[in-house]
Amino acid sequence: MERHFERELEELKERLLWMGSLAERAVHQAVQGLLGADEAVARRVLEEEAAINEMQIEIDDRVVRLLALQQLMAADLRFVLAVSRINADLERIGDQGVNIAESALRLVRHPQVKPYVDLPRLGELAEEMVRDALNAVVRRDLELAKNVLARDDQVDNLRDQIFRELLTYMMENSSVVFSAFELILVAKNLERIGDHATNIAEDVIYIVAGRDVRHPALDRR
Amino acid sequence: MATSEATAKNRLIEAVESRRGKFSPAADVTGPVKLRADNLRAWYGESQALEGITLSILDRRITAVIGPSGCGKTTFIRCMNRMHEFVPGARVAGQVFLDSEDIYAPGVNPVRVRQRVGMVFQKANPFPTMSIRDNVLAGFRLQRLPISDGDALVEKALRQAALWEEVRDVLDRPGTSLSGGQQQRLCIARALALEPEVLLMDEPASALDPASTAKIEELMFELKKEYTILIVTHNMQQAARVSDFTAFLLTGALVEFSPTAKLFTTPADPRTEAYITGRFG
Amino acid sequence: MSLGIASSAPPSPRSQPALREGTGLSGERAFQALCLLAMMIPLLLLAVLLVDVVHDAWPRLTWTFLTSYPSRVPAQAGILSALVGSAYMMVLTALMAIPLGVGAAVYLEEYATPSRLTYLIELNISNLAGVPSIIYGLLGLELFVRVMEWGRSLLAGAATMALLLLPMVIMASREALRTVPHPLREAGYALGADRWQMLRRVVLPMSLPGILTGIILSLARAIGETAPLITIGALTYVAFLPDSLMSPFTVLPIQIFNWVSRPQVAFHHNAAAGIVVLLVLMLLLNGAAIWLRVKLQRRIV
Numbered sequence: 001m002e003r004h005f006e007r008e009l010e011e012l013k014e015r016l017l018w019m020g021s022l023a024e025r026a027v028h029q030a031v032q033g034l035l036g037a038d039e040a041v042a043r044r045v046l047e048e049e050a051a052i053n054e055m056q057i058e059i060d061d062r063v064v065r066l067l068a069l070q071q072l073m074a075a076d077l078r079f080v081l082a083v084s085r086i087n088a089d090l091e092r093i094g095d096q097g098v099n100i101a102e103s104a105l106r107l108v109r110h111p112q113v114k115p116y117v118d119l120p121r122l123g124e125l126a127e128e129m130v131r132d133a134l135n136a137v138v139r140r141d142l143e144l145a146k147n148v149l150a151r152d153d154q155v156d157n158l159r160d161q162i163f164r165e166l167l168t169y170m171m172e173n174s175s176v177v178f179s180a181f182e183l184i185l186v187a188k189n190l191e192r193i194g195d196h197a198t199n200i201a202e203d204v205i206y207i208v209a210g211r212d213v214r215h216p217a218l219d220r221r
Numbered sequence: 222m223a224t225s226e227a228t229a230k231n232r233l234i235e236a237v238e239s240r241r242g243k244f245s246p247a248a249d250v251t252g253p254v255k256l257r258a259d260n261l262r263a264w265y266g267e268s269q270a271l272e273g274i275t276l277s278i279l280d281r282r283i284t285a286v287i288g289p290s291g292c293g294k295t296t297f298i299r300c301m302n303r304m305h306e307f308v309p310g311a312r313v314a315g316q317v318f319l320d321s322e323d324i325y326a327p328g329v330n331p332v333r334v335r336q337r338v339g340m341v342f343q344k345a346n347p348f349p350t351m352s353i354r355d356n357v358l359a360g361f362r363l364q365r366l367p368i369s370d371g372d373a374l375v376e377k378a379l380r381q382a383a384l385w386e387e388v389r390d391v392l393d394r395p396g397t398s399l400s401g402g403q404q405q406r407l408c409i410a411r412a413l414a415l416e417p418e419v420l421l422m423d424e425p426a427s428a429l430d431p432a433s434t435a436k437i438e439e440l441m442f443e444l445k446k447e448y449t450i451l452i453v454t455h456n457m458q459q460a461a462r463v464s465d466f467t468a469f470l471l472t473g474a475l476v477e478f479s480p481t482a483k484l485f486t487t488p489a490d491p492r493t494e495a496y497i498t499g500r501f502g
Numbered sequence: 503m504s505l506g507i508a509s510s511a512p513p514s515p516r517s518q519p520a521l522r523e524g525t526g527l528s529g530e531r532a533f534q535a536l537c538l539l540a541m542m543i544p545l546l547l548l549a550v551l552l553v554d555v556v557h558d559a560w561p562r563l564t565w566t567f568l569t570s571y572p573s574r575v576p577a578q579a580g581i582l583s584a585l586v587g588s589a590y591m592m593v594l595t596a597l598m599a600i601p602l603g604v605g606a607a608v609y610l611e612e613y614a615t616p617s618r619l620t621y622l623i624e625l626n627i628s629n630l631a632g633v634p635s636i637i638y639g640l641l642g643l644e645l646f647v648r649v650m651e652w653g654r655s656l657l658a659g660a661a662t663m664a665l666l667l668l669p670m671v672i673m674a675s676r677e678a679l680r681t682v683p684h685p686l687r688e689a690g691y692a693l694g695a696d697r698w699q700m701l702r703r704v705v706l707p708m709s710l711p712g713i714l715t716g717i718i719l720s721l722a723r724a725i726g727e728t729a730p731l732i733t734i735g736a737l738t739y740v741a742f743l744p745d746s747l748m749s750p751f752t753v754l755p756i757q758i759f760n761w762v763s764r765p766q767v768a769f770h771h772n773a774a775a776g777i778v779v780l781l782v783l784m785l786l787l788n789g790a791a792i793w794l795r796v797k798l799q800r801r802i803v
Contacts, residue, residue: 003435003439004438004439004442004462005462064486065482065486068461068482068485068486069461069462069481069482069485070461070462071458071462302692304688304691304692307688307691309616332694332695332696333694335691335692335693335694336694339692339693340692342685342688342689342692344685346683346685346686346688346689347689348686348689348690348704348708349686349708350704350707350708359690359693359703360693360694362699362703363690363693363694363695363699363700363703363704364693364694364695364699365699408689411689411693412692412693415693415694
């Protein structure tokens, strides 16, 4: 017998996934706008931010309602709590996307510092992590989630590499400081996006396996 | 990787576009009023059980009445179909409007009121001397109404009460041969057979096990499409799960009446908050 | 795994009764034996009585005994007229007592509003059930035989017996009506019934077993009543069958009494046979009451 609240859970999931798609798109378009110096694309990211924020509020509202009105247990309870966390992460991803877009808009008037090699790679990595994390949510895929977790180190390393490279550039040529600095910020944003995707993956593990893997260093035996 | 990029991009756009506009609004909290109590007061002899309750029950919604024992919620629901007056020494003042007619106006026949406002009680009370079939049709016989197609009527009512599949082959067994949950659904079918406009439910599941309770709750969601439902329950969680609106009564007075989502998350009155957080009552 | 909580010494035991004591005799057993004795004595007496009567009656328990009229010759005397008289009497009494009794009970239980008057009536009905039956006989004599001028007839006898049974029937019916639980009445009202429909379709069908049982038990008692019928003038020697409501009659107890008062020992055997017949009839009626109650009760579980 399908219970009434199961529909509500479905609706919650639908909205979360929609928000996820919006966040994914924000990242993609922000990176495109940056790499291709495309002002129009970058602006679109800023316009679509409102939709992400609205949905965050709606999802949180629904989470509160579900928790108050339905006595959710076990997997349902974990799911709703995790949705609440994923919601926050998605909104932050959206914000990071906006930050990148704003950097792109500022960079449009400046010549490119150097050919973009690592930055596109970082952008791709970050995007893939977000996409895979969301897929893991949809498919409740434990393996995929763990896979996302494993890539976090890659992202951190790439960001460090970009930092070092751009720092060297800035030290050698003071006229590119402004652009290089913006690019460092973008790299930081992308790394943060990776972190948020990692959080989402951890939440998936919580939903599916009931284990809280957020801080493995803590021995909770 | 232009192609894979393009495919990924297209997938993204598709995902976003396909869901846009599919999101329906939250539960509807406006609509026509079906039952309205206006300064309703009630007494048992000298002691006053209800103090000036004014409250509107919307059509085709589920409204729950909660409150600690003795708060008057059962008295209130019995005033809605003029059952309160059966208690010796009972008295009612104020008005109760069904659509736009006051059921307590002089000259109103209480039997007619009960034909439009049906009731289901806490303990299932099918008539033991009647078969399942006869129980469903009992309302007609008791009111001396003609029955045009008994079998169809019985089937329809039992389907509405989600009991048809379980009893379709044993309609001639006595009404009391069913389990508790089934008996309660039989009583619901009995009430629905008369096609009332409003269904009053006085703690309908308090005597049932969780599985039967769940069935009755799901049933209520179905019934809500056609009937206005007013349910009294001492189980707040049930009120939270099931109702669109909730009224909180305390010692005969209405403390708060709001959409359920609001009452259970951000109640306006501190007494409501104290009650639903379990700090008293 | 130490939890770090200082553990205290186990609490000192309260004085608990030892598990094996207390199974001995004394008060409990003696009381049980006393009660058993109290039960056995009447049963034994009853058994002795039955054995004695059946022994006395044995030679006379024949088909001809049941189908002959009384006569001055003991060997030829039979109880036909008494048996038939009793039968007619019971039927007529039932016809009169049932509508009046059940109707009164329904009124008192369902329609009357509780007041001082109804309380007084209730009180008096239960008192009336205990009034000695000869008083009813005197009442019947005055009212039915003389005032109504029905004479010493079947009708007068039945009317008197109906009066006698009325309190019992009313009380049994009221009890039966009370067993219909309140929630069922509420269900009826909630379905839009008025009082009469409720009674007809819900209350009466449910209380029927109790009412019927009450009626049958009253009749079982009435079969053995002698004093009121003697008072209104039932005959002691009847060698014909009553042919109309106004005709004279006799009943089993009176016939038995008549035979017992004769000096000839042979008539005493007849009396014993009559007693056996009466006992069998009462057993049958009581049995019917029980059977009926069980059968109808099953419907109502």
